Amino acid sequence: xxxxxxxxxxxxxxxALCVLMMINRRPKGFxxxxxxxxxxxxxxxxxxxFQASWAPAVSHLFExxxxxAWLLVLATILHQARSAEFARRWSWSLPMLVGFIAVSSLAxxxxxxxxxxxxxxxxxxxxxTRIIVAICxxxxxxxxxxxxxxxxxxxxxxxxxxxxxxxxxxxxxxSEAVILHHIDPFLLAARGIVLGLIAPLLxxxxxxNPNWRIDVHVxxxxxxHTATFTxxxxxxxxxxxxxxxxxxxxxxxxxxxxxxxxxxxxxVLLTVLSTESIRVRVRRTISENFFSNRYDYRSEWxxxxxxxxxxxxxxxxxxxxxxxxxxxxxSPAGILWVLGPDRTYVPESALGIALHPESVERADSAFIxxxxxxxxxxxxxxxxxxxxxxxAADPAKxxxxxxxxxxxxVPAFVTLALPRAPVTLSRESFxxxxxxxxxxxxxxxxxxxxxxxxENQSLIEYSRRFSFVIHDIKNVSNSLAMISxxxxxxxDKPEFRADLxxxxxxxxxxxxxxxxxxxxxxxxxxxxxxxELTSAVRAVVEALxxxxxxxETEFDAAEASxxxxxxxxxxxxxxxxxxxxxxxxxxxxxxxxxSRNANEAIVDVVDVGPGMSHDFIxxxxxxxxxxxxxxxxxxxxxxxxxxxxxxxGRLDVIxxxxxxxxxxxxxxxxxxxxxxxxRVVSS
Numbered sequence: 001x002x003x004x005x006x007x008x009x010x011x012x013x014x015x016a017l018c019v020l021m022m023i024n025r026r027p028k029g030f031x032x033x034x035x036x037x038x039x040x041x042x043x044x045x046x047x048x049x050f051q052a053s054w055a056p057a058v059s060h061l062f063e064x065x066x067x068x069a070w071l072l073v074l075a076t077i078l079h080q081a082r083s084a085e086f087a088r089r090w091s092w093s094l095p096m097l098v099g100f101i102a103v104s105s106l107a108x109x110x111x112x113x114x115x116x117x118x119x120x121x122x123x124x125x126x127x128x129t130r131i132i133v134a135i136c137x138x139x140x141x142x143x144x145x146x147x148x149x150x151x152x153x154x155x156x157x158x159x160x161x162x163x164x165x166x167x168x169x170x171x172x173x174x175s176e177a178v179i180l181h182h183i184d185p186f187l188l189a190a191r192g193i194v195l196g197l198i199a200p201l202l203x204x205x206x207x208x209n210p211n212w213r214i215d216v217h218v219x220x221x222x223x224x225h226t227a228t229f230t231x232x233x234x235x236x237x238x239x240x241x242x243x244x245x246x247x248x249x250x251x252x253x254x255x256x257x258x259x260x261x262x263x264x265x266x267x268v269l270l271t272v273l274s275t276e277s278i279r280v281r282v283r284r285t286i287s288e289n290f291f292s293n294r295y296d297y298r299s300e301w302x303x304x305x306x307x308x309x310x311x312x313x314x315x316x317x318x319x320x321x322x323x324x325x326x327x328x329x330x331s332p333a334g335i336l337w338v339l340g341p342d343r344t345y346v347p348e349s350a351l352g353i354a355l356h357p358e359s360v361e362r363a364d365s366a367f368i369x370x371x372x373x374x375x376x377x378x379x380x381x382x383x384x385x386x387x388x389x390x391x392a393a394d395p396a397k398x399x400x401x402x403x404x405x406x407x408x409x410v411p412a413f414v415t416l417a418l419p420r421a422p423v424t425l426s427r428e429s430f431x432x433x434x435x436x437x438x439x440x441x442x443x444x445x446x447x448x449x450x451x452x453x454x455e456n457q458s459l460i461e462y463s464r465r466f467s468f469v470i471h472d473i474k475n476v477s478n479s480l481a482m483i484s485x486x487x488x489x490x491x492d493k494p495e496f497r498a499d500l501x502x503x504x505x506x507x508x509x510x511x512x513x514x515x516x517x518x519x520x521x522x523x524x525x526x527x528x529x530x531x532e533l534t535s536a537v538r539a540v541v542e543a544l545x546x547x548x549x550x551x552e553t554e555f556d557a558a559e560a561s562x563x564x565x566x567x568x569x570x571x572x573x574x575x576x577x578x579x580x581x582x583x584x585x586x587x588x589x590x591x592x593x594x595s596r597n598a599n600e601a602i603v604d605v606v607d608v609g610p611g612m613s614h615d616f617i618x619x620x621x622x623x624x625x626x627x628x629x630x631x632x633x634x635x636x637x638x639x640x641x642x643x644x645x646x647x648x649g650r651l652d653v654i655x656x657x658x659x660x661x662x663x664x665x666x667x668x669x670x671x672x673x674x675x676x677x678x679r680v681v682s683s
Contacts, residue, residue: 003048003189010045010192013199014038021206033076037069038202045192063191067133067170070163074140078147127183130174137167159205162198169194228282232269239265281421303327304436308443317447318349321440325402325414326351328432333397333417338444339363345413353417359391367401371413374405374437377430380415402433404441412444480507486548499546506543528647530670531569533560533601534594540573541592549581550589560594560601562667564647575640576605576663583609583661596669603665612655621653 044062141164247258322334333352337345345361593604655661
């Protein structure tokens, strides 16, 4: 009763599936093939329900036909998905191979029919054929799932589970038959329940694929692993059969010999599979004979980018460039040659090859001309003696020379050693190498530019500090010129001579400080300190008044202290006040105002000059070495802003054409320590 119920479940489930497919749409093309496979599967489960002598044999025939039909369905999916990728002569090889296996299995069933009523007697060739069919089905299901893009696996997952379970069950039943030397009829009958369980998954597949169109990408890597897995499996099956024969030989050493033979075969298999040269040969054979293109450009490009941009390997970029090109041709060694400023190529990096460091190649040599401006890969074996460089005398070290092209120039080239396994070069090989070489040249150019920027950064910093020193020297020179002019006018007055000594001492001190800064090549390093703002500003103003500058002060803030180096404060105020005086008309007065709020001290330097536009303030005022003055350097405002920023303050500019200018310095009070960025205000 249980056996009948099992077959009934399988038959009804797949008959319902067939009816559902025909009701929803009129199947054609691939959908018709799926409908046929489902109908044959339903018959294979329905025939055993008839109580007749012919039922077991016919049921076995339909079971074999059902498995062959599902194999053809899977083969058709793989063929339709990647027919453009296979060479035309191989495009139907997979369906034909599967069809041959299915027909061979069916022929064996016909040859050994009829079977007994219990359906438990199978001939050894039939059992072996069923196992082979089941293994083929599992491999094809695995290929279908793994090679479907991640975004489309949702569509094929139910189909893969359903067909995979069906073939896995067949493999289990007939593998057990090999071990036990007979087939359990109840396991064979349970196939109906398995069919009933997988039928809903096929319905789900129909819902997710209304037109039964399934996108599949056949990966070279998966084909390689499938081929090696299949070859390894066949090898182990043959080894097991030979070991079985050895185990039946008479003598006490038969069992030991059987185990030793199996272990030896396993060691040989693992050794062969782990040998890189053999793996390379297999991959190359698959690419050359089963695909229209030798290279999988997507994977080659992804591998190239990953190798060139790898920052975790710890290898220099030159080594990574050699690896990226070597991986394309399976070459384990190479040398990167880089063009130097003296127009000669020198070996910058070497991988697996020892070369004399003084080896060079001139940029105008015949060998370099052979690159044809980067359009040609050279083979050393095809070069004549007059074109072969002296450093390439050893043929084992040098095989190919690939130009690295950047904007129609060849700033570098790579020489590769012989590959791990012989390879036949084609135009496609050279195109891939040239493409990878162009990408490598871009990485080398980027690294060279970055290195140049880093090397020049110290020079830029020194130039910036030197420009500040020059501007400070100009200010000291102006002060000395004023002292000289005033000496002629007021040199006979005792009080002037007293002030003169102090002014000269101050100028000498400043010049000495500037000389020290140039000698030590170091930036200003004064430590921040609390400075009482009112007294410091008053001292600067009084010193400038002695140079005939008209300055008025209004100090509304008492005991306003800020954190700044005293010399930086002095320099910033001198720059701003001097610029304000120079921007004003002769005789006009510049005002210096000090105020404060809850947590900030404010110093305003106000002039009644022509003023500035918002565009000029934003784009020109603080640009170094850009000045509107005839003898100016364009550094005063920039240096003042940098000194103020370094102490945690900000410089605001309040100006408009025809309304004068207010340069406002805002510092956090010494007990606040709040730093604020630059803010430009134009009214």
